Amino acid sequence: MLHLPLSRAQLNRQAELRTDEKQRQELEKSGIFYGFFDGKFIVAGEKLRQFTRSEKPPVETETYFLGVDGSGTGHFLWHFLAEISGDYIFQSLRTIARSLSAQEIGIAVQGQGLALWHATHPHCARCAEVTEVADGGYVRKCKAGHQHHPRTDPAVIVLVKDSSDRILLGHQSSWDEGRFSTFAGFVEPGESFEAAVIREVHEEAGVVASEMTYLGSQPWPFPASVMIAFEALVQDPESARPDGVEITEIGWWSREELKRDIASGKVRLPPSISVARAMINRWYGPTHREDLSGKESWR
Numbered sequence: 001m002l003h004l005p006l007s008r009a010q011l012n013r014q015a016e017l018r019t020d021e022k023q024r025q026e027l028e029k030s031g032i033f034y035g036f037f038d039g040k041f042i043v044a045g046e047k048l049r050q051f052t053r054s055e056k057p058p059v060e061t062e063t064y065f066l067g068v069d070g071s072g073t074g075h076f077l078w079h080f081l082a083e084i085s086g087d088y089i090f091q092s093l094r095t096i097a098r099s100l101s102a103q104e105i106g107i108a109v110q111g112q113g114l115a116l117w118h119a120t121h122p123h124c125a126r127c128a129e130v131t132e133v134a135d136g137g138y139v140r141k142c143k144a145g146h147q148h149h150p151r152t153d154p155a156v157i158v159l160v161k162d163s164s165d166r167i168l169l170g171h172q173s174s175w176d177e178g179r180f181s182t183f184a185g186f187v188e189p190g191e192s193f194e195a196a197v198i199r200e201v202h203e204e205a206g207v208v209a210s211e212m213t214y215l216g217s218q219p220w221p222f223p224a225s226v227m228i229a230f231e232a233l234v235q236d237p238e239s240a241r242p243d244g245v246e247i248t249e250i251g252w253w254s255r256e257e258l259k260r261d262i263a264s265g266k267v268r269l270p271p272s273i274s275v276a277r278a279m280i281n282r283w284y285g286p287t288h289r290e291d292l293s294g295k296e297s298w299r
Contacts, residue, residue, distance in 0.1 A: 002229060002282060004218040005273045006097070009106030011067030011075055018136035024065055027074030028053050033063075034107060036115050037080040040090035041108060046099035048108065049088075057084040064114050064137025066107055077111040077137070079118060093221070097273045113221035114138075117150045120223075124148065155220075156196045157184040157227045159279040160207065162237040162252065167283055168205060169267075170242065171249040178268045180251070182276040184227070197230050205250055206241040207234040215282070218275050227275040231283075255284055259291040 017023050033051040035042035042049045060081040068074050093108050100108060114137050124131050124142035131140035131148060140148045159182050160168040169180040185200035187193060194212055201209045209232035220227045234240075242250045253261070261267040269292060270276040281289055 002216040002275070002278050004216050004229075004275060004278055006105055006109050006220065007216070007218045008102035009110065010103040011069055011106055011110075013067040013110075015138075017068075018065060018138050024074070024136055027065075027068070028063075028076065031074035031076050033076045033078050034111060035078050035080065035084075035088065036111060037084065037090065039112075039116070040092050041096070041111075042088050043091045043096060044089075046091075046096050048096075048100065048104050051078075057086060057088075059084050062115075062118060062133050062137070064111065064118075064133075066110055069103065075107060077107075077115065079115040094271075094273075109219045109221050113152070113219065113224060114150055116221065116223040121148060151224055152219075153225050154187045154193070155184055155225045155227055156187060156193055156200060157182055157229050157275050157279070158197050158201055158209070159215075159229075159231045159276075159283060160201055160205065160209070161231065161233050161283070163233070163235065164237075164254070165283075166237070166252045166254050167258075167280065168207070168234075168237070168240055168250060168252055170205060170247040172246060173248045176268075178266055180249075180267050181270045181274075182279060183247075184276070186225075187228075193228050193230070197232055201232060201234075204243055204247045206239055206243070207236055208239075209233070210235055215279060216275075220275070229275045229279055231279065258284070262292060 031053060033053060034048050056078060062079040062081065064077045064079065066075040066077055093112055121140055122131060124146050126146045127142060127144050129142040129144060131142045134141045138150060170183055171180050183201055183204050185196065187196045197212055198209050201207055211233040213231045215229040215231055217226055217228045237252060240250055242248050269280060284292060
């Protein structure tokens with residue numbers, strides 16, 4: 001299994017407390033709070049800045065209960081609904097992820113996933129009435145009593161290999177030149193993960209996945225995905241072709257070829273916090289992994 005950098009949550013979410021407002025308020029008295037606005041966290045250096053309840057800025061805010069740590073301390077996210085003034089520095093999760101501790105990573109991916117869902121669901125999808133936060137941030141309710149829950153969209157992500165142990169990478173039409181990654185796509189209704197792997201690889205790269213190995217999963221709150229990682233073997237590498245719409249360029253790389261093209265700047269790989277990069281690193285091997293440390297791109 002892959003060791004995935006964003007799959008390191010350490011808080012006990014204690015879901016039973018989400019409906020216990022009295023107990024949550026008790027936890028808030030000595031709790032730790034984090035600030036989030038417009039897709040970014042308040043930071044101190046390269047870490048999440050921590051606040052006490054009394055330090056809350058005077059702006060409209062939604063508060064979400066994240067869980068309890070090993071010492072029994074509650075952790076909460078302040079989602080500011082308006083810009084705040086003062087001595088605050090904001091950074092995106094993409095920017096600070098590499099410097100966060102395991103506990104902070106878990107807090108950040110959980111908090112961002114919740115905040116972005118709330119920001120895009122102010123109205124009930126059934127009756128269009130305004131919704132309000134309930135159950136510590138895990139429900140939105142309208143006046144008619146309809147409940148809505150945070151969504152997570154599963155997506156498969158696949159490292160395609162051939163019998164010579166080369167890997168197939170693709171370039172999306174919307175990306176900067178030289179940016180390559182593995183193949184990925186959302187799981188469709190009524191579809192298994194394995195079926196999604198076969199469909200996505202064939203749609204994007206024209207090859208047929210005949211063997212698959214599950215490697216692990218990782219939350220990816222950009223805005224609301226969980227990435228399910230597979231490695232797939234294909235027997236017909238010569239049939240590989242881009243779909244010409246989403247994927248405009250593909251190529252097979254051996255380890256030496258990838259090392260060469262990264263060194264020359266011809267290829268830029270996904271960032272170290274991504275599932276795609278973890279899969280490529282695993283294939284490349286643990287020795288001389290610094291060979292892959294060229295300029296990164298995002299997937």
